[in-house]
Amino acid sequence: MSEVHEPQTLLKIEHLTHRFGGLQALTDINVELKKGTINGLIGPNGAGKTTVFNLVSGFYVPSEGSIVFDGTTLNGLRPHKIADLQIGRTFQNIRLWSDMTVLDNICIAQHSRLGFSLKDVFLRTKNYKDREAQIHKEAWELLEKFSLADSALDYPKNLPYGIQRRVEIARALSLNPKLLMLDEPAAGLSTSDLDGLINYIKWIHETFGITIWMIEHQMQVVNTLCDSIKVINFGKELAEGTPEEIQKNPAVIDAYLGNAKIVEDAQKPFEPIKIASQSRRPQKD
Ligand SMILES: Nc1ncnc2c1ncn2[C@@H]1O[C@H](COP(=O)(O)OP(=O)(O)OP(=O)(O)O)[C@@H](O)[C@H]1O
Ligand SMILES: [Mg+2]
Incomplete structure (x- = not known):
């Protein structure tokens, strides 16, 4: 059975x-x-x-x-x-960095997770640059997957509300x-x-x-x-x-x-x- x-x-x-x-x-x-x-x-x-x-x-x-x-x-x-x-979440009042592009909003979510050392950040070590390039590439792929690549280089404050919502959801999902x-x-x-x-x-x-x-x-x-x-x-x-x-x-x-x-x-x-x-x-x- x-x-x-x-x-x-x-x-x-x-x-x-x-x-x-x-x-x-x-x-x-x-x-x-x-x-x-x-x-x-x-x-x-x-x-x-x-x-x-x-x-x-x-x-x-x-x-x-x-x-x-x-x-x-x-x-x-x-x-x-x-x-x-x-656990990922979005907020009742959209919380995006309004003076960063959509792409950077996705990248920064990844950065905050990786925990680079101060040495990596200030000296821009090879490790830092490699990871930064990787994050950038993955952020593009994510935005393409979510049909948001057209807005990647825009600032959230200039986008319709519905797109801002989608970006915030995509950012939450970027953390898997x-x-x-x-x-x-x-x-x-x-x-x-x-x-x-x-x-x-x-x-x-x-x-x-x-x-x-x-x-x-x-x-x-x-x-x-x-x-x-x-x-x-x-x-x-x-x-x-x-x-x-x-x-x-x-x-x-x-x-x-x-x-x-x-x-x-x-x-x-x-x-x-x-x-x-x-x-x-x-x-x-
Ligand atoms: N940080 C806080 N300090 C004091 N009171 C709060 C705080 N956050 C929420 N409250 C109060 O707790 C109650 C529940 O608020 P909450 O925001 O959870 O409601 P909600 O169901 O999400 O409402 P809405 O549908 O309007 O968003 C309300 O009376 C609110 O004023
Ligand atoms: Mg509420």
Whole structure:
């Protein structure tokens, strides 16, 4: 008889509670993400969603509870240590270096990981130059793969919001994460850009096979992409289930989905769009 294997757990959060001084932001949050799945975290403004992401990525230390990622307890680890464990994230307000090119934004993420010695940096040793050339080459390849090579030499501040979002996601993926956390990837996008974003995240999931966890208010995005959705409200768990279950859940409709616009967006059909491959790599002279 052939055995059926349950997908393994990648992230397990138990009894997560967080206080900011006297403000109880989160109370007893429990999350289990299975490897290879796409998961949603939704809830009204101020519910505590970004706080959950900030706790997992080490920006805050939990007041109570445990966060275990791929066998390692994350509580108390610094953000760069957590990134080294292969957790990548993007931010609700895009965080790109606006006065560096898109290409340099990708390169600098790699630089910060490599930890050159001061001697390497100041003397520009052969080791440093070789690695720098390699990083540059890999950054170009990454941007080509993500259909972003046309924007490689542009400054993020001059690019449309949707492209900036894609660059930030590509930068997170350049560090080879096992878990990619996206905080409101659709924020600021027009309704007509949503299908493109959905398609982009689907492509990432299929191409890299990674686990994705996203916070999102756009129910069209969450319902199309997610295997499972957790709803929080006032820092507490309200519901968990498949997109179909969540859309029908009376408590969720009452607390969150009752907003007619959100329900209407959730019911729009999704039309896949093909991502065209582009390239504008400068010619060598
Ligand atoms: N650094 C902080 N210091 C104090 N209070 C904070 C801090 N960060 C968040 N909060 C508070 O914690 C609560 C949860 O905030 P959080 O940003 O996690 O909500 P959210 O669900 O991401 O909301 P939104 O959908 O608006 O992004 C809010 O009351 C917020 O004001
Ligand atoms: Mg938030």
